[in-house]
Amino acid sequence: MEVIHVPPPGKTAFHKGRPMSDLIKAQIRHFKHVEEKLSPEHREKIPQHRITTENEAAQYITAMTRLLRSGVGEKPAKPKLVPISAKKSAPRTPARGIAIAASEAPAKPRKKSKTKSTKKK
């Protein structure tokens, strides 16, 4: 089967100054809702700039996401997570209702992204 070529976005398609859609406005509202519940010292780390464009939204969302990913908003009794790296699944019969025991291995540290898939110059 021949390889199918996928056209790239147009050269003028990127517009970080585009006004936020209702979707991004809602996402910001949700982050603000979470931010209001943070302690003052954590809120100090969040930029308080005007947010009207997609890129301005992205800057705020980056700061909030980094803070939340650090565990700041997490509830004390978090659910036990299974480290992905510990899973060695063999092909299995899809028998139902049998839970696989959770591993005690430590969670894999998060890696920093090195490459991006849809990058424009």
Next chain:
Amino acid sequence: MPDPKLPGLQQLQHVVVLMMENRSFDHMLGGLKRINPAIDGLDGDETNPDSTGVPVSVSSTAEYQSQLDPDPDHHFPAVDLQIFGGVTTGQNPNRAANMQGFVKSYFNQQRSVKHSHLIMNYFPPAKLPVLSKLATEYAVFNRWFSSIPGPTLCNRAFAHYGTSFGQVSMDVFYWNKQFKSIYERLNEAGHSTRLYYYDEASSSLEVVNLLKNQPSLFGTFQDFLDACGKNELPEYSFIEPNYTDHDSPDGMGELIASDQHPDHDVRAGEQFIADVYNAIRNNPKLWPNTALLIVYDEHGGIYDHVPPPACTPDSPFVAQPSATGTPDPFYFDRLGVRVPAVLVSPWVARGSVINEVFEHASIPATMTDHFLGKYDQRSKRELAANTFLGYLDQAKIRPDDQCPAFKKGK
């Protein structure tokens, strides 16, 4: 419940769901009917009246960007108009869905008759080589509907929880502990799962419940690609595309939105879908045991010709008129507008067309059915939802040279 002896199910170890943004079935895949009449797309003579009463035909002149600006309204009252053509229950208590209000609805936003006609545009298959090819080479769903005739967040909630807990809007909500997210269910049973957002600047739309309370559930799209490359993919992955054009948080350039939400360039989304597919397809240790579902959260206010059917009410939830913005309460007893959905696996018969009714509650329903089995603490809608892994029904895996391959242009 699919036959567990199916070879494709016996091999299945991973399911990946990619949920895109705001495009209707006919807009993206309607043109495929000319290639395969079994696909319930467009004949070309479908119309909607405009605000002057003139019928406006569907047109294969959709552009990748610039036509759907402003973003077509897809909040509950607007979708009610789109589906019922402007007939209210006050006018006719037995009103029927006729899909005749899309042009009228779009006219309401700019008061431009000419511009309102653009809501009827659809893509010819050649303009969407990735989605069209996957739909025709694997399995396309003729009847996958959004869960609610409303906007993004309440619809996405159905994909995560099997319910929106009575919401029909974009408001902040807290989930009812009675119905856990699919991720919590899987984790508690010892299964691995991740939500992959594109990057920290795009992040997740599941902010208040999951990202805040369970940040370790999340990863970036690069983490997904790394997991594929290292054969460390979770059993269940949910992928969110890039929702904004933005500078890279690490200062490495500019990143274009790939969600296909109007008015983002649809080609960036095509490339993103190809990235997800290629990451699985190009790993011989992953491809035979992974199923990929590509689905859109809702129709984005764009025309589709199939009336959404009635469904099992999501009782006890009821959205009151103050929430729906219409004179009537909503009992979650009708699905939203139809969206594109494609199931990809080398175990799916080439050119499959699925006619069963699906909605986003089918996603947690399928994962629960496959990974957990009997599980009663679910919403009425999820318990009634069809599951989709039974379509991995071939006796033999498809040869590699018969599976499409994509190469991104620069």
